[in-house]
Amino acid sequence: MPTLIRWTGQRAEAAEDPFTNVADETPTPRGDVIVSLQRFQAEGRRLLAEGRKVGVRIESNEAVEDIADDLPQLAVVALVFPKFRHGQAYSSARILRERYGYQGEVRAVGDVLREQARFMIRCGVDAFEPADGAAPQDLTHVAFRFRHVYQRAADGREPAFVERQAS
Amino acid sequence: MKALTGNRLDDGEAVFLGREGGWVERFAEARLFEDEAAAMAAEAHAKTELTRVVDPYLIEVIAADAGHAPLSFRERVRALGPTNKPEHGKKTEGGEAIEALLHAHGAARSKGRIDLIRRK
Amino acid sequence: MYRYDAIDAEMLADRTQEFREQCARRLAGEITEDQFKPIRLMNGLYLQLHAYMLRIAIPYGALNAEKLRKLAFIVRTYDKGYGHFTTRTNLQLHWIKLRDAPDILEHLAQVGMHAIQTSGNDIRNVTADPHAGATADEVDDPRIWAEAIRQWSTFHPEFSFLPRKFKIALTASPADRAATKVYDIGLRLHRSDDGELGFEVLVGGGLGRTPYLGATIRKHLPVKSLLSYLQAILRVYNRHGRRDNIWKARIKVLVASLGAEAFAREVEAEWEASDAAHVDLPDTELARIRAAFAPRGFARLAARSAAFEAAKADPAFARFVRRNVKAHKIPGYAIVDVSLKEPGETPGDCTADQMEAVADLAERYSLDEARVSYDQNLILPHVKLDDVPAVWKALGAAGLATPNRGLVTDIIACPGLDYCALANARAIPIAQAIARRFADPARAEAVGELGVRISGCINACGHHHVGAIGILGVDKKGEEFYQVSLGGSPEADAALGQILGPALPADKVAGAVEEMVEVYLRERQGQERFIDTFRRTGLAPFKEAVYADAH
Numbered sequence: 058m059p060t061l062i063r064w065t066g067q068r069a070e071a072a073e074d075p076f077t078n079v080a081d082e083t084p085t086p087r088g089d090v091i092v093s094l095q096r097f098q099a100e101g102r103r104l105l106a107e108g109r110k111v112g113v114r115i116e117s118n119e120a121v122e123d124i125a126d127d128l129p130q131l132a133v134v135a136l137v138f139p140k141f142r143h144g145q146a147y148s149s150a151r152i153l154r155e156r157y158g159y160q161g162e163v164r165a166v167g168d169v170l171r172e173q174a175r176f177m178i179r180c181g182v183d184a185f186e187p188a189d190g191a192a193p194q195d196l197t198h199v200a201f202r203f204r205h206v207y208q209r210a211a212d213g214r215e216p217a218f219v220e221r222q223a224s
Numbered sequence: 225m226k227a228l229t230g231n232r233l234d235d236g237e238a239v240f241l242g243r244e245g246g247w248v249e250r251f252a253e254a255r256l257f258e259d260e261a262a263a264m265a266a267e268a269h270a271k272t273e274l275t276r277v278v279d280p281y282l283i284e285v286i287a288a289d290a291g292h293a294p295l296s297f298r299e300r301v302r303a304l305g306p307t308n309k310p311e312h313g314k315k316t317e318g319g320e321a322i323e324a325l326l327h328a329h330g331a332a333r334s335k336g337r338i339d340l341i342r343r344k
Numbered sequence: 345m346y347r348y349d350a351i352d353a354e355m356l357a358d359r360t361q362e363f364r365e366q367c368a369r370r371l372a373g374e375i376t377e378d379q380f381k382p383i384r385l386m387n388g389l390y391l392q393l394h395a396y397m398l399r400i401a402i403p404y405g406a407l408n409a410e411k412l413r414k415l416a417f418i419v420r421t422y423d424k425g426y427g428h429f430t431t432r433t434n435l436q437l438h439w440i441k442l443r444d445a446p447d448i449l450e451h452l453a454q455v456g457m458h459a460i461q462t463s464g465n466d467i468r469n470v471t472a473d474p475h476a477g478a479t480a481d482e483v484d485d486p487r488i489w490a491e492a493i494r495q496w497s498t499f500h501p502e503f504s505f506l507p508r509k510f511k512i513a514l515t516a517s518p519a520d521r522a523a524t525k526v527y528d529i530g531l532r533l534h535r536s537d538d539g540e541l542g543f544e545v546l547v548g549g550g551l552g553r554t555p556y557l558g559a560t561i562r563k564h565l566p567v568k569s570l571l572s573y574l575q576a577i578l579r580v581y582n583r584h585g586r587r588d589n590i591w592k593a594r595i596k597v598l599v600a601s602l603g604a605e606a607f608a609r610e611v612e613a614e615w616e617a618s619d620a621a622h623v624d625l626p627d628t629e630l631a632r633i634r635a636a637f638a639p640r641g642f643a644r645l646a647a648r649s650a651a652f653e654a655a656k657a658d659p660a661f662a663r664f665v666r667r668n669v670k671a672h673k674i675p676g677y678a679i680v681d682v683s684l685k686e687p688g689e690t691p692g693d694c695t696a697d698q699m700e701a702v703a704d705l706a707e708r709y710s711l712d713e714a715r716v717s718y719d720q721n722l723i724l725p726h727v728k729l730d731d732v733p734a735v736w737k738a739l740g741a742a743g744l745a746t747p748n749r750g751l752v753t754d755i756i757a758c759p760g761l762d763y764c765a766l767a768n769a770r771a772i773p774i775a776q777a778i779a780r781r782f783a784d785p786a787r788a789e790a791v792g793e794l795g796v797r798i799s800g801c802i803n804a805c806g807h808h809h810v811g812a813i814g815i816l817g818v819d820k821k822g823e824e825f826y827q828v829s830l831g832g833s834p835e836a837d838a839a840l841g842q843i844l845g846p847a848l849p850a851d852k853v854a855g856a857v858e859e860m861v862e863v864y865l866r867e868r869q870g871q872e873r874f875i876d877t878f879r880r881t882g883l884a885p886f887k888e889a890v891y892a893d894a895h
Contacts, residue, residue, distance in 0.1 A: 144505025179501035
């Protein structure tokens with residue numbers, strides 16, 4: 058299983074990954090799988106009926122709106138960063154969490170580097186497949202670098218203007 | 225004829241691969257490559273060194289009156305310093321080599337720079 | 345002026361520490377240049393021809409004595425004793441070392457300054473009318489909203505990896521001193537028919553390779569909905585802007601390809617689907633920011649100052665008043681332009697000594713405020729008319745009193761090939777050559793309002809597209825050539841310039857400008873400015889004059 062790091066809300070932890078990332082041309086193995094949007098649209102019903110946990114991989118040019126109705130059945134949404142500077146997935150993550158109230162795992166895959174983990178966590182990502190060999194403590198360190206935030210996002214952190222109201 | 229140039233990582237200074245193998249600040253001390261293959265090998269090697277020079281690239285060099293000079297105007301500005309401030313940059317050192325750079329004429333773009341822009 | 349509270353200060357401290365760590369990782373080779381570059385850019389650090397360049401943010405151009413003195417210290421200690429003010433009201437330092445950058449950021453943080461998001465594919469420094477808070481013709485102080493946007497956009501987790509850079513400008517006056525029509529988002533404050541304060545929202549303006557004027561996508565947005573609406577625009581852009589081609593990645597291309605109406609519908613749909621209350625600022629926070637900009641310290645003065653009027657007996661002072669002193673909304677006060685365009689000097693450059701001179705004047709004579717304007721000059725916004733003569737003398741001693749605001753010698757020029765790794769040609773020597781021809785202040789004044797703007801490449805940082813005379817440096821077979829355009833304007837009557845003819849060699853440009861000025865002086869009717877005459881005559885007489893002796 059590839060390295061998976063989970064964000065608990067307090068810290069990053071190494072985790073066992075029960076999911077297999079399945080490429081489109083590959084037959085589905087047993088167990089929990091993450092498949093492409095296209096494959097899910099073709100076979101998703103069947104896969105879920107087989108009692109496995111199913112995740113969908115959303116490419117940077119695909120819309121999370123297309124799985125909005127299926128979210129209650131999805132254990133994982135994997136958002137692809139084709140290059141770390143392709144930031145569409147930040148919007149996708151926030152929409153999943155804030156618009157659809159998605160409670161499952163939002164996983165960052167692709168060119169996932171520790172210096173961007175802070176932004177990903179704020180947007181609602183809670184699992185990572187790092188591309189730079191980052192260890193859980195690297196992500197924990199990056200996540201808490203800033204004592205305050207200026208704006209609300211998907212992580213529930215109070216923005217500065219709320220802190221100011223309290224004082 | 226070519227030379228290899230880049231900017232030093234820690235301070236951004238324009239530097240050239242020197243004749244002894246290290247990186248030098250003066251164009252006059254740059255190693256000049258007659259052999260294309262040797263030039264490209266040096267560039268490829270420089271790119272593997274993460275902590276010395278950023279984005280090394282090859283530049284065209286021509287014979288000038290009293291030495292050599294980069295072919296392109298842009299590279300001569302790099303080798304000399306900004307033209308609006310006579311007191312800033314490498315040209316303040318003066319001497320023959322600087323004079324050669326100041327009076328050189330070129331007629332083509334620096335090929336190395338075109339490649340660099342395309343890579344982005 | 346907005347003063348950083350403990351939270352703002354801790355933001356900067358945390359950012360400085362983060363960058364210190366990231367720099368150390370880079371210098372130790374733990375991350376590659378490719379991985380480090382966006383990080384470095386998000387802290388305003390470019391690699392240029394001779395050294396690193398640090399672009400220090402000056403949010404909506406606002407400075408005070410403490411900040412100016414710190415900038416003077418920094419340019420003396422870490423640079424070569426000067427800085428360059430840009431068309432984005434930031435300050436660029438051209439001789440910076442990467443290893444010094446964390447220390448410089450720490451110094452800046454001590455006075456509430458930073459280099460956050462002055463580069464990179466993020467939301468950049470927000471600019472606003474430099475006369476904010478001093479001009480009678482504004483419906484509200486745009487700095488309030490610029491500060492709200494600054495905070496919201498800083499370290500925004502969703503919008504730090506956009507397809508390309510993103511720039512927002514604000515004006516609250518019918519006279520647009522912030523060039524809002526050539527910005528990714530231009531925000532124009534106004535009152536609706538029933539008196540409600542709101543924004544006209546323009547999107548998709550920009551210069552560069554393909555210049556566009558912004559399109560209005562919303563005629564009236566109530567001010568309290570500003571941030572949620574901006575989120576909608578940015579989200580549509582982040583999701584749908586092109587990332588395959590750097591020249592097609594700005595929002596202006598997305599707006600043009602969808603069409604303004606379709607784009608507006610996308611934004612409205614996104615806005616409606618989102619929870620605006622989650623984003624918009626509560627009234628308490630808006631009130632807090634507003635209070636920071638409330639006018640304070642003004643004396644009750646007569647509208648007319650005998651000392652000021654008497655000083656005008658000196659023709660040099662009278663000229664300075666005509667060109668560089670503007671009406672203030674408070675009786676007895678004036679807005680004073682500080683020129684960074686002494687003919688022969690590099691436009692926009694300012695030495696440490698000059699920064700300190702302006703700091704002293706701001707503190708003593710301008711309620712401790714100075715501003716950077718988008719034409720690369722400075723402003724002392726709140727000077728008593730009684731004090732203008734003394735301020736003028738002090739500015740003169742520092743080389744800052746050239747009476748040329750808006751004239752042919754008030755040239756906007758980018759650093760160009762002398763400094764910038766992107767440039768094709770030099771801009772500064774062209775500016776110097778033109779300015780020297782019109783160095784006689786009487787002559788410059790006789791020519792009148794004429795915006796000359798020079799860019800060293802198509803990235804257009806010198807805003808040549810919106811110059812009455814625009815000059816674009818190009819590389820023709822290794823030699824520097826310059827394409828001239830006429831008739832551009834950045835103001836409320838915004839227009840893009842029209843190309844005059846084939847590009848001119850470097851040594852012909854200043855002469856061509858002189859010839860075009862001669863044509864204008866010959867053709868002008870009544871009080872026409874250069875641009876008015878051009879709009880009436882078109883290119884023909886100018887083209888004829890410049891290319892008469894075809895080179």
